[in-house]
Amino acid sequence: AQRVTQPEKLLSVFKGAPVELKCNYSYSGSPELFWYVQYSRQRLQLLLRHISRESIKGFTADLNKGETSFHLKKPFAQEEDSAMYYCALGPGSQGNLIFGKGTKLSVKP
């Protein structure tokens, strides 16, 4: 079955601390992996995708096919990073993006 699992519903860290949001997936074939972010009162937007291998707002994510993971990392969290983060996988069996249930990141001052 094609599935995305984000084990943490809520992750709370202090400003300046490292942060890692976990994402594991189940997929047969070559997946495309994405991280989407939703700031308060804003629309869902793409943060990064594994094929571009870039760092956005200090966040990076590496696709580990052996562990079927695509964890999102940032070495020093900022308060403005507080948001909902969704890991997504494509293409699904219906050609769609499959989303995890999301992790709410709270960065405390």
Added chain:
Amino acid sequence: KAGVTQTPRYLIKTRGQQVTLSCSPISGHRSVSWYQQTPGQGLQFLFEYFSETQRNKGNFPGRFSGRQFSNSRSEMNVSTLELGDSALYLCASSDQSNTEAFFGQGTRLTVV
């Protein structure tokens, strides 16, 4: 470029009624996907339209339907509303399926 626009932003309907939601994609985008977002289930795929044809469909009952017009604007219809249909309905457009999806701000539907 204007972003994805969804109307209306908020809706309150009673059980048994039907509702139509609208989505205007980014200019030039021919793929429009619809998702239901709830606190318990997260983002669930409803269907995707491409060039006026339903190309993909999620696991929702037939009460949920949609269509796409020649200008790529899409509508989603839910008939015989149930309390459990209360959710944020998100529309996303892309220039082809499985590349970056651009989301609208959603329509918050409340069924009472």
